[in-house]
Amino acid sequence: MSEQQNNSGNSSGGCVDGGFWRWQEYHRVLSDKLWSSSDVITAGIDVGSVGSKAVILVNGEVYSWGVIRTGSNSPESAIKALDWAFRGTGLKQSDLKYVVGTGYGRVNVSFANKALTEIACHAKGANYIWGPQVHTVLDVGGQDIKAIRCDDTGRVTSFLMNDKCAAGTGRGMEVFADLLKISIEDIGEMSLNVSEEPPPVSCTCVAFAKTEAVGLLRKGWSKEKVLAAYTKAMAVRMSNLIKRVGLEPALVITGGQSKNVGIVSRVETVLGVKCLPMPNWRKDGIDPTIAGALGAGLYAKTLYDKTKNT
Amino acid sequence: MITYYGYTDGSGAFYVVINSDKCNGCRNCIKQCPKNLLQIASIFIDLDDKPVVAIKPEHCNNIKYLCAQCNPKQNQTPCITSCPTKAIKCISEPTNKNNHNNP
Numbered sequence: 001m002s003e004q005q006n007n008s009g010n011s012s013g014g015c016v017d018g019g020f021w022r023w024q025e026y027h028r029v030l031s032d033k034l035w036s037s038s039d040v041i042t043a044g045i046d047v048g049s050v051g052s053k054a055v056i057l058v059n060g061e062v063y064s065w066g067v068i069r070t071g072s073n074s075p076e077s078a079i080k081a082l083d084w085a086f087r088g089t090g091l092k093q094s095d096l097k098y099v100v101g102t103g104y105g106r107v108n109v110s111f112a113n114k115a116l117t118e119i120a121c122h123a124k125g126a127n128y129i130w131g132p133q134v135h136t137v138l139d140v141g142g143q144d145i146k147a148i149r150c151d152d153t154g155r156v157t158s159f160l161m162n163d164k165c166a167a168g169t170g171r172g173m174e175v176f177a178d179l180l181k182i183s184i185e186d187i188g189e190m191s192l193n194v195s196e197e198p199p200p201v202s203c204t205c206v207a208f209a210k211t212e213a214v215g216l217l218r219k220g221w222s223k224e225k226v227l228a229a230y231t232k233a234m235a236v237r238m239s240n241l242i243k244r245v246g247l248e249p250a251l252v253i254t255g256g257q258s259k260n261v262g263i264v265s266r267v268e269t270v271l272g273v274k275c276l277p278m279p280n281w282r283k284d285g286i287d288p289t290i291a292g293a294l295g296a297g298l299y300a301k302t303l304y305d306k307t308k309n310t
Numbered sequence: 311m312i313t314y315y316g317y318t319d320g321s322g323a324f325y326v327v328i329n330s331d332k333c334n335g336c337r338n339c340i341k342q343c344p345k346n347l348l349q350i351a352s353i354f355i356d357l358d359d360k361p362v363v364a365i366k367p368e369h370c371n372n373i374k375y376l377c378a379q380c381n382p383k384q385n386q387t388p389c390i391t392s393c394p395t396k397a398i399k400c401i402s403e404p405t406n407k408n409n410h411n412n413p
Binding site: 117120155156157158159160161162241244245299302303306 | 311312313314317318323325353354355356357
């Protein structure tokens with residue numbers, strides 16, 4: 001496998017040239033719905049470290065959304081995400097009755113009526129997508145991991161955030177995608193393509209894990225096996241956070257890594273529970289990446305109603 | 311809402327746990343903390359912003375070392391004992407008991 005050797009010899013390169021870490025920006029409108037000027041239109045904007053998400057709601061129901069990569073300019077990313085969510089809807093910023101910003105870049109959403117922590121928003125969004133049976137939410141973002149416990153209404157009861165470093169986060173996966181020259185979308189499937197689960201890498205720190213991975217590749221490990229070992233280490237780390245806040249079923253995973261089947265299945269194995277699958281009626285609809293922005297949009301509707309009543 | 315501040319790494323787990331439902335915002339713990347790690351922050355609960363005590367964001371990643379001098383293992387730190395509503399506790403679980411603490 002000469003290609004592999006080339007890669008391992010080249011590992012010091014950054015992620016600029018290859019672009020394997022680049023995931024697809026997109027937008028969607030739920031076409032079975034329409035809006036009129038009498039409707040209450042609200043928006044939630046989640047400016048994350050890696051992705052910016054905007055969700056438009058009509059009378060508290062999801063209508064459209066956009067998902068883009070966060071650029072170096074957070075205020076611009078917020079506006080761009082909103083523009084993507086507006087595409088094909090005929091809506092514009094002045095139609096919005098209330099906007100809530102969330103995510104680590106929430107202070108940069110200049111046109112937001114209010115900024116909320118992503119903790120509250122993810123729990124609310126997960127509650128909307130999966131329903132009241134959700135009691136534990138694992139949000140795996142680009143830069144941190146949050147284990148959140150909530151009640152039947154999506155109100156947060158306890159949470160733990162790992163914000164020490166990028167270990168075991170979406171950004172770590174992007175670094176691996178680039179190191180192994182595999183598209184970020186394929187990384188989960190590929191990590192499951194091993195005959196036997198290898199031991200997890202000893203260190204989830206992105207910088208050290210990369211060095212360790214290069215060593216393993218040189219030892220003749222396949223890319224799949226290296227990915228499996230790293231994904232396993234991440235899953236163990238995430239599971240430990242969940243155990244700390246206490247796992248109360250049902251469990252769901254939100255954020256970009258919810259699309260990584262390698263992560264999801266290993267977290268399920270370590271914890272001994274299944275995550276809730278996407279509900280059938282929303283299978284081709286809502287993406288768990290937008291849970292935070294969706295929760296922000298739902299709070300926007302509630303807060304707007306509150307201002308009308310006082 | 312219960313917030314866990316801290317982390318688990320190779321040396322074990324350390325968390326300061328603050329229950330914002332119990333916190334009455336009296337600031338006793340803020341005054342008592344020898345390292346000045348605490349502040350009042352607003353937390354969004356039931357559509358309102360409630361002022362409760364929180365770890366300053368810049369200290370979240372090193373509280374284990376900053377908190378070490380108060381001996382959190384005994385759960386008798388100034389912040390814990392000064393709290394009238396028992397809203398604060400510490401979780402300190404070193405992996406290796408022979409670990410020396412950072413001075």
